[in-house]
Amino acid sequence: MAQFSLAWESCNCAAVRFDWKHALRVLVVLAGGGILANAVVLPDVTARAVRAPAGLWWDWIGGLRPLGANLAWLQSQEAWGRGDAAQTAAFLRLAVELQPESLYFWSNGARLLALDLAAVADASGDSPDALRRAGMALLEQARTWHEDNPYYWVERAGLEWQALADGGLAAESYRRAALLPGAPYYAARLHALMLVRQGRLNEAHAWLCWLHPQLPAADPAAQADLVRKRIHGIEQQLELPAEQRYRQQDEL
Amino acid sequence: MRRVWLIAAATLRESLQHRSFALLLLAALAFVAGTLFLRQFNFGSSELKFVADLGFGMLSLGAALLAIAMMTQVFFDECERRTLHLLLARGVSRSEFLLGKLAGVALLLGLYALMLLACLWPVLWARETALLALMPDAFDRGSGLNFAGVMIAAYASWLKACVLAAAVLWLATLAENRVFAMGCGLLLLIIFHSAAVWAAYGSNGGWPVWLLHGLGYLLPDFGAFDLTPAAFAGDGGFVVRAVRLTLYAVLYGAIFIGLGVLQLRRREI
Amino acid sequence: MSTEPAVAVELADVTKDYSVGLRGVRLRALDRVNLRIAPGEVCVLLGPNGSGKSTLLKLLAGLQAPSAGCCRVEGVDAESARARGLIGYMPESPAFPVGMTVGALLRHYAELSGLDESAAQRCTAAVLETVGLLNRVAVKVGTLSKGLTQRLALAQALVHEPKVLLLDEPTAGVDPRGAEEMLALIRKLQALGRTIVLSTHQLEQAAALGGRVVLMQAGRVIFSGNWPDFAGEGESACFRTEPLSPAMRDELTTWLAARGHTLRAAGGAWPTLQARYLERLDEATGKGRSP
Numbered sequence: 053m054a055q056f057s058l059a060w061e062s063c064n065c066a067a068v069r070f071d072w073k074h075a076l077r078v079l080v081v082l083a084g085g086g087i088l089a090n091a092v093v094l095p096d097v098t099a100r101a102v103r104a105p106a107g108l109w110w111d112w113i114g115g116l117r118p119l120g121a122n123l124a125w126l127q128s129q130e131a132w133g134r135g136d137a138a139q140t141a142a143f144l145r146l147a148v149e150l151q152p153e154s155l156y157f158w159s160n161g162a163r164l165l166a167l168d169l170a171a172v173a174d175a176s177g178d179s180p181d182a183l184r185r186a187g188m189a190l191l192e193q194a195r196t197w198h199e200d201n202p203y204y205w206v207e208r209a210g211l212e213w214q215a216l217a218d219g220g221l222a223a224e225s226y227r228r229a230a231l232l233p234g235a236p237y238y239a240a241r242l243h244a245l246m247l248v249r250q251g252r253l254n255e256a257h258a259w260l261c262w263l264h265p266q267l268p269a270a271d272p273a274a275q276a277d278l279v280r281k282r283i284h285g286i287e288q289q290l291e292l293p294a295e296q297r298y299r300q301q302d303e304l
Numbered sequence: 305m306r307r308v309w310l311i312a313a314a315t316l317r318e319s320l321q322h323r324s325f326a327l328l329l330l331a332a333l334a335f336v337a338g339t340l341f342l343r344q345f346n347f348g349s350s351e352l353k354f355v356a357d358l359g360f361g362m363l364s365l366g367a368a369l370l371a372i373a374m375m376t377q378v379f380f381d382e383c384e385r386r387t388l389h390l391l392l393a394r395g396v397s398r399s400e401f402l403l404g405k406l407a408g409v410a411l412l413l414g415l416y417a418l419m420l421l422a423c424l425w426p427v428l429w430a431r432e433t434a435l436l437a438l439m440p441d442a443f444d445r446g447s448g449l450n451f452a453g454v455m456i457a458a459y460a461s462w463l464k465a466c467v468l469a470a471a472v473l474w475l476a477t478l479a480e481n482r483v484f485a486m487g488c489g490l491l492l493l494i495i496f497h498s499a500a501v502w503a504a505y506g507s508n509g510g511w512p513v514w515l516l517h518g519l520g521y522l523l524p525d526f527g528a529f530d531l532t533p534a535a536f537a538g539d540g541g542f543v544v545r546a547v548r549l550t551l552y553a554v555l556y557g558a559i560f561i562g563l564g565v566l567q568l569r570r571r572e573i
Numbered sequence: 574m575s576t577e578p579a580v581a582v583e584l585a586d587v588t589k590d591y592s593v594g595l596r597g598v599r600l601r602a603l604d605r606v607n608l609r610i611a612p613g614e615v616c617v618l619l620g621p622n623g624s625g626k627s628t629l630l631k632l633l634a635g636l637q638a639p640s641a642g643c644c645r646v647e648g649v650d651a652e653s654a655r656a657r658g659l660i661g662y663m664p665e666s667p668a669f670p671v672g673m674t675v676g677a678l679l680r681h682y683a684e685l686s687g688l689d690e691s692a693a694q695r696c697t698a699a700v701l702e703t704v705g706l707l708n709r710v711a712v713k714v715g716t717l718s719k720g721l722t723q724r725l726a727l728a729q730a731l732v733h734e735p736k737v738l739l740l741d742e743p744t745a746g747v748d749p750r751g752a753e754e755m756l757a758l759i760r761k762l763q764a765l766g767r768t769i770v771l772s773t774h775q776l777e778q779a780a781a782l783g784g785r786v787v788l789m790q791a792g793r794v795i796f797s798g799n800w801p802d803f804a805g806e807g808e809s810a811c812f813r814t815e816p817l818s819p820a821m822r823d824e825l826t827t828w829l830a831a832r833g834h835t836l837r838a839a840g841g842a843w844p845t846l847q848a849r850y851l852e853r854l855d856e857a858t859g860k861g862r863s864p
Contacts, residue, residue: 074570078563085559086522093552094528118357118532153530156353310684314670321672385668390729393634394686395657572591573636 121151128161137169137178141186148190158194159207162187166215184215205229206239209246219250227259237267237274244282257286261298307396308404315408318381319374320415328373329416332366336423340431352432352449359424360457360532366420367413367465372489374409375469379476380485388573398568402561406473410466417462425454456546457531463553464529468493470560471524477567496526524556580648581737581768582610582633587642589628589792602628604792605642610770612736615763615784618772619850624789626772627665630739633770634662646737658687661730665741668722671715675706675725678714679732686733696732704728704758720751727758738762740771744778752778776846780804788853795857804849 128143144161151157166187173180191208198204209225212218223246230240240263247256260283267276283298319325339355382388382405391401432449472489479485529549531542589603603625610616618626631637632644635652644651647659669678676697683693701707704724709717717725723743730738743759744752756778763769763782773779779786786803788796796803817825826836 071570074566077566081559081563082522083518085555086524089552089555089559090521090525093555094525094548117527117530119361122354122357151357151532153532154353307685310681314673314681318670318672381670385670386664387667387669389631389634389636389662389664390667390682391685392636393657393660393662394682394733395654396685573631 117150118154121147121154121157124150125157128164132164132169135169135172137165137173137183140169141165144190148194152194152197155194155198155201155204155207158191158198159204162191162194162207162211165190166211170215187211187215200232202229202232202235202239205232206236206242209239209242213246219246222246223250223252230263237271241275241279241282248286253286253290257283257290257292257298260286264298307400308407311391311396311401311404312407312411315378315405316411316415319378319408319412322374322377324373324377325370325412325416328366328370329419332362332416332420333423335362336420336427340427352428352435355428355431356424356449356454357532359420359427360461363417363420363424363458364461364464364530367416367461368468368493370416371409371413371465371469372472372486372493374412375405375472376476376479376482376485376489378405378409379473380482383573392573399561399565402473402477402564402568406466406470406557406561409469410462413462413465413469417458417465421454421458425451428454453531453542456542459546460529460531460549463549464526467524467553467556467560468496468526470557470564471496474560474564474567477564477571493526496524524552528552579611580609581612581614581646582608582616582770583645584608584629584632585643585645587629587632587639587644589625589632589637590640601792603632603639606789606792606794608787608794608797610768610785612768613763613766615759615769615771615782617779617782617784617786618770618789619774619776619779619786620772620789621854625792626789627741628792629789630662630741630770630772633737634660634739636662658733659735660737660739661733661735662739663726663730663741663743666723666745667726669714669725671713673714674711675714675717676701676710678725679728682729683732688733693732696734700728700732703731703761705754718751720747720754723747723751723755724758727755731762735767737768737770740769742772742774744773744775756782776850780846788850790854790857793857796853803853804846 124143124147128140128147131139131143144157144164147157148161164187166184169178170180170183170187173183188211191204191211194204205225205228209222209229212225213222223243226239226243226246229235230243240259244256244260244263247253247259260279264276264279264283267274267279269276287297336359339358382391382401388401392398396404428449468489471492472485475488475492476482476485479488531545531549584606587603587606588601591600591602592598606625606629608616608629618629620626628637632639633646633651635656638652646656649655649659651660673681679697679700680693683696684690688696698707701710704727706721706724706728709721714722714725723746727740727743730740740759744755747755752775759769759771759782763784769784771779780800783800786796786798786800787794788803822836829836
């Protein structure tokens with residue numbers, strides 16, 4: 053204790069005498085307030101730590117994390133330009149560690165690996181399959197951060213369709229996207245398209261019949277008429293009898 | 305409260321005349337305006353995100369540095385000029401004094417954030433408009449700008465700087481001189497940004513787990529104030545988060561002011 | 574019937590200890606000080622640096638709490654909120670924000686003292702007139718000379734019309750003319766019935782104020798009385814003689830001793846206030862001074 057007081061004194065920078073009682077009081081106030089703030093007001097502070105501990109080390113650079121992420125992203129683009137898949141992947145990982153809250157790095161990074169680099173993999177000596185898997189793995193990691201974001205699922209569906217050529221997985225991802233709040237209208241239409249491409253016409257018909265009444269006629273992005281046409285097209289393909297065909301409320 | 309406001313207004317007036325404020329503001333504005341040159345690199349749709357990240361980076365870092373510099377400046381100015389004696393002798397309590405000083409610096413930080421935002425927003429808007437003209441579907445995946453989101457992200461940066469200012473004020477009541485207080489303030493900036501690291505290290509079973517995990521709980525987590533993604537998403541979730549962050553900041557502000565008052569009572573003036 | 578308390582300022586057995594260094598070595602700044610100052614009285618605190626004058630004033634201003642004993646102003650505890658309105662405090666050589674104007678600064682302090690805007694405006698104008706700064710109301714504080722800054726410091730202490738003024742070295746760093754003007758102001762305030770406690774090193778000028786003198790050393794009051802007593806006029810007499818040879822001086826000493834008197838000084842001028850001041854300090858420390 054005496055040594056501590058001596059060290060405190062020798063720094064000669066504090067205006068007050070070191071006092072254990074006061075130090076204890078400070079700790080108690082900080083502990084009480086801190087627990088109230090971190091556990092009650094903002095409990096996801098610790099949740100964040102459990103979710104992505106590795107990236108948290110970058111918190112050291114404070115408010116400049118997004119800047120660091122952008123620099124890492126630029127480096128990944130430069131490595132991609134050289135066709136260096138290993139470096140590209142390394143910088144992409146750094147970018148997403150620095151700013152995991154941004155879907156941009158996850159989705160564009162995954163696309164870069166699974167589509168762009170995989171397309172030129174043979175020339176560079178890399179395995180296209182390994183790159184596609186790496187791209188999908190990156191998106192899978194992003195799920196902890198962006199599971200509730202419909203655009204995450206749209207991006208994932210796109211890669212499952214284009215990189216893995218797996219319409220079933222893509223259909224499921226589009227469905228999840230369409231069911232989330234704030235989803236773009238096209239996600240639901242693409243889900244139906246994926247089902248049609250797989251020959252699951254009945255499922256596609258049921259989905260579009262469920263979807264159509266919810267689409268606002270006044271919003272051109274919703275494309276209610278297009279959906280109506282698609283329903284009609286599927287009904288023709290299925291040769292459904294008139295009583296099983298879709299009718300809007302006003303037609304009934 | 306009238307006294308708090310009077311002290312805050314005087315602090316703001318005085319801080320505005322400090323050269324460091326003008327220099328930092330000009331540097332930040334020049335930096336934000338300079339992001340217009342990013343178009344030379346032809347980043348495509350990602351340019352908008354780059355500009356926003358650079359702008360918010362300057363906002364966050366500049367406000368933090370301003371909080372450290374101005375808070376120590378205004379506190380030690382009062383002590384060294386003996387005007388603190390004049391305030392306390394006429395019945396201003398120590399808590400009114402510290403709250404007034406913090407409020408004054410918070411207003412200054414708000415002004416800094418608003419001015420930077422006033423520069424950043426037109427830059428972002430101009431680039432988004434230009435990029436949309438070039439690539440009409442560039443921002444169809446939720447990556448377009450959201451004005452409310454930009455405001456929320458800037459507000460969160462301001463809140464963070466205010467918490468830092470409160471912590472620096474507490475340090476200043478303890479410190480003998482302003483250099484020591486400023487040095488410790490910079491250290492606090494790093495420590496508060498790494499609060500989540502302490503918690504992460506603790507939860508990963510590092511040594512000594514209880515201490516690091518405990519530190520993660522004691523100190524404010526500045527990582528939580530980074531709402532830059534809100535600038536592009538701007539959904540209701542960010543509004544809720546901003547409300548909770550406000551409570552979080554007010555709570556920590558109260559903790560540091562309370563500790564400062566305890567400390568100032570012990571300090572011989 | 575007057576409701577004025579008989580004592581404006583009172584210190585009863587006041588002790589103040591400071592913790593020096595971070596290991597908390599105790600330093601006694603005031604040691605069982607007792608003092609009573611009547612309303613309207615001027616009390617001049619004298620003493621070497623570190624004798625406890627400023628500490629005493631800070632205790633009365635409520636800036637610090639005594640370690641023991643109590644300080645009262647107009648019958649109320651010096652630390653209480655009520656006492657704050659009763660005292661006006663001027664610290665030693667304060668500096669003000671240079672960018673503010675004289676008028677704005679005084680209004681600011683008036684409002685901080687609890688006056689509303691119109692009262693603050695009125696009191697500011699009145700006090701500026703009192704201290705002779707009315708023609709500088711719109712002047713920036715940073716452009717004022719040292720003497721004018723000290724007057725401004727006095728003005729801020731007066732702006733809320735306190736009954737008791739505590740002035741810590743009001744003439745420090747001011748040229749002789751400025752010091753004389755400051756003392757004239759203090760006399761003016763004295764004439765208006767204010768109780769004034771001030772510390773200074775300017776003995777001759779302080780003596781001109783009259784009133785009470787309190788000499789302090791090492792935190793203790795070693796003399797408290799009026800100026801004639803301090804100067805020793807009541808206990809000594811001065812005679813003009815021919816120059817005295819050593820033999821004549823010895824003879825005179827013996828002659829006086831036979832009649833119960835002591836020869837304090839010979840062959841020089843009557844001891845100045847400064848000499849008396851130093852003599853009293855030496856007496857208190859037990860050093861003594863050879864005649």
